[in-house]
Structures are given as C-alpha cells and as structure tokens.
Amino acid sequence: SFDKEAIKNNIIFHEKEDFKYTYGTAGFRSKADVLGSVMYKVAVLATLRSKKLCGATIGVMITASHNPEEDNGVKLVDPRGEMLEQAWEVYATKLANAKDGETLGQVVDEIIAQNKIDVETPAKVIYAYDTRPSCPHLVKCLESGLKAAGAKExxxxxKTTPMLHYLVRCLNTDGTNDAYGEPTEEGYYKKLTSAFSSAVKGKTRLSTLHVDCANGVGAPKLREMMKYISSDVLSVEILNDDITxxxxxNSNCGADYVKTNQRVPPNVSIAVGDRYCSFDGDADRIVFYYAAENGSFRxxxxxxxxxxxxxxxxELVKEAGIDSIKVGVVQTAYANxxxxxxxxNNLKVPVSCVSTGVKHLxxxxxxxxxxxxxxxxxxxxxxxxxxALNTIKATEAKTPAQKLPLTQLIALTELINQTVGDAISDMLLVEAILTNRQWSFGEWDQAYTDLPNRLVKVVVSDRHIFKTTNAERQLVEPAGLQNEIDALVAKYTNGRSFVRASGTEDAVRVYAEAATRAETDDLAFKVAQLVY
Ligand code: NG1
Ligand code: ZN
Structure with missing residues (x-):
C-alpha cells in the first residue's frame, strides 16, 4: 500500500541548494551531479502517474541524448509510448524543486487531490538508461524512490530511448487486439528486421551503409540487431562504437555534431560514392550524408x-488504390x-508548422x-x-499491380516506430525506400537543394524574456525586436530568420537562411547582434 511517510523520509536532498529544476521539452536535463534528487522525485511521479492511469505501465528513460557525456537527464513515457502528458510537466517541476520531506509530501497530496488518484491502485514502472558513466548512480536514486513509493518496477x-518507448507500448497493449509487439529487446529486433526484409523483398541490396553511432548505446544495439538480418538484404559498418x-x-561525432557543424566527424574518412549516417547518443535521431562528385559534403x-x-x-497508397488515405507532413520553423x-509545390502534400519539441510534432x-x-x-x-491502419489491413488487391504496394505499406507500418523518432527504425525506413527505388544518396538528394542555413547559439543573461508566437517564428517580446529582425531579413534574397529561447540549454538560438552562404552568415550574425 501507499506510504507517504516513507516517501517523505527517504527523500534525496538537493545536491545544490539553489538549483532550479525545470521539466522541459526533453524532460529534466543538466549536469549529472545535480540529478540524484530529481531521480527520486521522478520515481514518485511515475508511480502516481501509473496509479492515475489505473495501473498502466509508465516508462522512465535516463539519458541526455546528444548532450555532453557529463550531462544527464530523465523523462517519463506515457502508456502508449508517448511523451508524458503536458499537464503533468508542471507536477514534475514542482516535485523536483521540493527541498525537504514536508514540501514533497505537500506536492504529492496536491497531485493526488487534483487528479482524484486512488493511491491503493498498484503502480507499474519500467526504466532503462544509456551509456553515460553517471547512469548507475542515478538508477540507484530512481530505485530508492520507486521503493519508497511502492511501485512494481x-x-x-x-537501451536506446526508442526501445524503451517501444517496450512501454508493448507492455500496455500485450494480449489486446491493439498489441504492438513482444515486450523484449529481441521482440523489437524481430519486428523491425522481418518488416524490413518484407519491404525490400526481391530487390537488389544497396552498398554498405557506414553508421557513426556517436560512441553511444546505438552501437551495441545496432550490432545486436544485425544478427537478425541477412547480409543479403542489408550491409552496415558500425563506426564510433567505443562506449567504454x-x-x-557524442564527442566530435554523432548526428548533432554533423548537423550543427555541417561536416563529417573528423575521424571518419569519406569517399565519393560511399554512404554514411550518424545516430545521436541515445539513438533517437539520424542524419545521412555523402560526398558529391566534386568531393563536397552533402x-x-x-x-x-x-x-x-x-x-x-x-505513391504506395495511390498504387494500392487506397488514395482516400492522405499523407501530411509536420515540420518546425527549423525546416529548410x-x-x-x-x-x-512538388509533392502537393499539406504541411503544418509547430513549435520545437517532439510532443508538438x-x-x-x-x-x-x-x-x-x-x-x-x-x-x-x-x-x-x-x-488508416484498418484500411490498409482490410484492403484486398483488386489487380495484380496493387499487390506489391499493399504488402509494402503493411511492412512500413511494422517497420516504423509508432511511438517516437528512432534512429534504427528510421535508418531501415530510408534503406527500404532507397532499395525499392534503387537510388543512390545523390539521387535522393535531387528532390531539392537546401538553402544555405546557419544556427547560432547566443548566451544571454536571461533567455526567458524571449517570448514567441506563430509556431516560434515571431517574437512578441522583447517589444520591438521582431520589427528590427524583419527589417534586416527584407534586405536578403530568400531571407528568413527567427529567434527563440532554447528549451534544453541556457541560451537563445538564432536561425537564418538566405540565397547564398555569404548572405546567410551575414544575416545570422546581424540578427545575433540584435539579440545580444
Ligand atoms: P532546443 O534546445 O529547445 O532548441 C533541441 C532541438 C530540438 C529538440 C530538443 C530535444 C534544435 C534547434 N533544437 O531543442 O529540435 O530535438 O533539443 O532534444 O535542434
Ligand atoms: Zn536523442
């Protein structure tokens, strides 16, 4: 049964007296040495969340993704494998900032009362972590919270972050007609690899894909997955796999390094025609790249x-004769x-723009x-x-030509992680499409040419004064600043620039794009000066 006294008495005290914790777009994230107290509180929150949802399994992932090794972080995963419901982020922040047992007890009472939680409902919490050296200690702190709160853990x-999301969804749908998969790591590999094989059946395998795993958890997991897939359908070479x-x-490698610096990791030598991709530290992001004929980085x-x-x-839904199914794309202001x-204009699909943060997308x-x-x-x-899933599964091919696209659509629904972005799943998706089209990266790249762009981080004294509207594309505060940005932007061909406070770092981000590299850099620099 639920023992609030135990929760109060076993509290882990704040590591730093006046540190202010915020549950942001990626959960709690900071230097690892202030996070032990937070793990304890997150355990309490996960327990309450599970009780609130009638004992459904809640996930806790300990990772700081692409951030430096000395950082860490934690986020909660809701029963369908999605990010924690936004309304609960406030509770997370309140709990994390409770400095003593009494205050913690009060916040717990408040959450119980506001959500009419029956504390006698049994709670189930699962957790996983990445390769960071601080994880073992933080796991112990989490466990002490789960024990105090009486959750079944x-x-x-x-695990990679997306694997934990997958496991949560599987556990909560196990045995229902909405079952997502077998709730094991092996189940994850089997689901993805059999879907991939089905999606590329009969097609010629592409050349080896070189995968930079950011010296993170993606390396051992990708290696493990490759045991489930024939080298006749997929060939990968794993790079940056030193997790010890x-x-x-994430040091001089990984998806964030490549995207931010727009260059190949220094320890990777890239040859014309070779195909590369980079994961981030918890394997939920991926970018691809290659060297063009003239040797330039693409x-x-x-x-x-x-x-x-x-x-x-x-194309598949059209060929399968089910074009009642409409495809739409969601981007943020950072989309080129x-x-x-x-x-x-070319694909003629609807596009929406939303605020940064996966939950919004x-x-x-x-x-x-x-x-x-x-x-x-x-x-x-x-x-x-x-x-759409029902339609795809219920449709029978009326002509022989509709058969293959239907099979492939079904394979894609199994291949693509339905809970969150997933570097391994996305890698297989891209490979499946390119294999079907027998395209090189160069051919894929021909769809359009990126406008030169620049992302600049500006450290300011208080980033919270920057308030935005219109999916973060315009500033409403500080007053007058947006007008100054607009006046600058108007001077550049195809110019676009916007400013927003980061949700994960203590800084403001300036984005700029324009027709040429020189104009882009100039615009980014001038806007950054306005902000500073
Ligand atoms: P912030 O720090 O709020 O810009 C960054 C990324 C997001 C998202 C989150 C979570 C950029 C410009 N921002 O957010 O896209 O991935 O981290 O990790 O890349
Ligand atoms: Zn990540």
Whole structure:
C-alpha cells in the first residue's frame, strides 16, 4: 500500500541548494551531479502517474541524448509510448524543486487531490538508461524512490530511448487486439528486421551503409540487431562504437555534431560514392550524408528524410488504390525553406508548422491519416492513424499491380516506430525506400537543394524574456525586436530568420537562411547582434 511517510523520509536532498529544476521539452536535463534528487522525485511521479492511469505501465528513460557525456537527464513515457502528458510537466517541476520531506509530501497530496488518484491502485514502472558513466548512480536514486513509493518496477537495463518507448507500448497493449509487439529487446529486433526484409523483398541490396553511432548505446544495439538480418538484404559498418572509454560519447561525432557543424566527424574518412549516417547518443535521431562528385559534403537531414518518406508512401497508397488515405507532413520553423517549398509545390502534400519539441510534432501528425514528422536535426517518424491502419489491413488487391504496394505499406507500418523518432527504425525506413527505388544518396538528394542555413547559439543573461508566437517564428517580446529582425531579413534574397529561447540549454538560438552562404552568415550574425 501507499506510504507517504516513507516517501517523505527517504527523500534525496538537493545536491545544490539553489538549483532550479525545470521539466522541459526533453524532460529534466543538466549536469549529472545535480540529478540524484530529481531521480527520486521522478520515481514518485511515475508511480502516481501509473496509479492515475489505473495501473498502466509508465516508462522512465535516463539519458541526455546528444548532450555532453557529463550531462544527464530523465523523462517519463506515457502508456502508449508517448511523451508524458503536458499537464503533468508542471507536477514534475514542482516535485523536483521540493527541498525537504514536508514540501514533497505537500506536492504529492496536491497531485493526488487534483487528479482524484486512488493511491491503493498498484503502480507499474519500467526504466532503462544509456551509456553515460553517471547512469548507475542515478538508477540507484530512481530505485530508492520507486521503493519508497511502492511501485512494481522492472529494470530493462541499457537501451536506446526508442526501445524503451517501444517496450512501454508493448507492455500496455500485450494480449489486446491493439498489441504492438513482444515486450523484449529481441521482440523489437524481430519486428523491425522481418518488416524490413518484407519491404525490400526481391530487390537488389544497396552498398554498405557506414553508421557513426556517436560512441553511444546505438552501437551495441545496432550490432545486436544485425544478427537478425541477412547480409543479403542489408550491409552496415558500425563506426564510433567505443562506449567504454571516458569522454568519447557524442564527442566530435554523432548526428548533432554533423548537423550543427555541417561536416563529417573528423575521424571518419569519406569517399565519393560511399554512404554514411550518424545516430545521436541515445539513438533517437539520424542524419545521412555523402560526398558529391566534386568531393563536397552533402547532408541529408530530417527534412530530406520527411520528403523521401512522404513521397514514397503517397505513391504506395495511390498504387494500392487506397488514395482516400492522405499523407501530411509536420515540420518546425527549423525546416529548410526549400523543403517546405518542395513538399507544398512538388509533392502537393499539406504541411503544418509547430513549435520545437517532439510532443508538438507528434500530436500534430496524429491529425493526418499518415502523418510524417521530422525535425531538421533528424528526429522524427511516421504515424499511421488507427483508421488508416484498418484500411490498409482490410484492403484486398483488386489487380495484380496493387499487390506489391499493399504488402509494402503493411511492412512500413511494422517497420516504423509508432511511438517516437528512432534512429534504427528510421535508418531501415530510408534503406527500404532507397532499395525499392534503387537510388543512390545523390539521387535522393535531387528532390531539392537546401538553402544555405546557419544556427547560432547566443548566451544571454536571461533567455526567458524571449517570448514567441506563430509556431516560434515571431517574437512578441522583447517589444520591438521582431520589427528590427524583419527589417534586416527584407534586405536578403530568400531571407528568413527567427529567434527563440532554447528549451534544453541556457541560451537563445538564432536561425537564418538566405540565397547564398555569404548572405546567410551575414544575416545570422546581424540578427545575433540584435539579440545580444
Ligand atoms: P532546443 O534546445 O529547445 O532548441 C533541441 C532541438 C530540438 C529538440 C530538443 C530535444 C534544435 C534547434 N533544437 O531543442 O529540435 O530535438 O533539443 O532534444 O535542434
Ligand atoms: Zn536523442
């Protein structure tokens, strides 16, 4: 039964007296040394959340994704494998900032009362973590909270973030007619690899894909998955797989490095014609790249993945004779202007723009029959609505030509992680499409040419004064600043720029794009000066 005294008495005290915790777009994230107290509170919150949802399994993932090795973080996963419901983020923040047992007890009471929680409902919480050296200690702190709160807990060990999301969804749908998969790591590999094999059946395998795993959890997991797949259908070479040497995680490698610096990791030598991709530290993001004929670096980011996926799926539904199913794409303001233009004017699919943060993209994508969502940085997936899934599964081919597209659509619904962006699943999706089209990266890249773009981080004294509207594309505060930005932007061909406070770092981000590299850099620099 629920013992509030135990929760109060076993509290882990704040590591730093005046540290202010915030549950942001990626949960709690900071230097690892202040997170022990937070883990304890997160355990309490996960327990209450499970009780509130009639004992459904809640997930806890310990990771700081692409951030430096000395950072860590934690986020909660709701029963269908989605991010924690937004209304509960406030409770997370309140709990994390409770400094003593009494205050903690009061916040717990408040959550129970506001949500009419029956505390006698048994709670189930599962958790997993990435390769960071701080994880074992933080796991212990989490466990002490789960024990105090009396939750039934399962430690799933080292996992990628999307695997934990997958496990939560499986556990909550197990035995129902909405079953998602077998709730094990092996179940995850089997589901993805058999779907991939079905999607590329009869097609010639592509050349080896070189995968930079950011010296993170993606490396051992990808290696494990490859045991389930024949080298006749997929060939990968795993790079940056050192998860034991201190200091290597995300350092000069990984998806964030490649996207931000727009260059190949220094320890990767790239040859014309070779195919590369990079995961981030918890394997929920991926970007692809190659060297063009003239040797120049070419990035295929989240926007390019979205375009590739949307075009392919739209084609399949048409060929399968079920074009009642409509494909839509969700982007953020960071999407390259050329990609938005391509989707709207060439593919002629509806495009929505939402605020940064996966939960915003995910929820918008749910409004479409098939909702493709990707952040430019390579985080994203494709969601099939329940109705679209039913239609796809219930449709019988009327002509022989409709057979293959139908089989492939079904394979894609199994291949694509329906809970969250997943580097491994997205990698297989891209490979499946390119295998079907027998396209090189160069051919994929031809869809459109990115406008030169620049993302600048500006450290300011208080980032919270920057308030935005219109999916973060315009500032409302500080007053007058947006007018100054607009006046600058007007001077550049195809210019676009916007400013917003980061949700994960103590900084303001300036984005700029324009017709040429020189104009882009100039615009980014001038806007950054306005902000500073
Ligand atoms: P912030 O720090 O709020 O810009 C960053 C990324 C997001 C998202 C989150 C969560 C950019 C510009 N921003 O958010 O897209 O991935 O981290 O990890 O890439
Ligand atoms: Zn990540």
């Amino acid at each position: 399962t430690n799933f060990g080292l 040497t201190l200091g290597k995680l 990035l295929l980011d989240g926007d390019k993945i979205a375009g590739l996926a949307a075009a392919f799926i739209a 202007g050329s990609s938005t233009n391509y989707l709207t 995910h929820h918008e994508a749910e409004k479409y029959d098939v909702g493709v969502y990707f952040e430019a940085n390579g985080h994203g997936t494709v969601l099939f609505s329940p109705a």
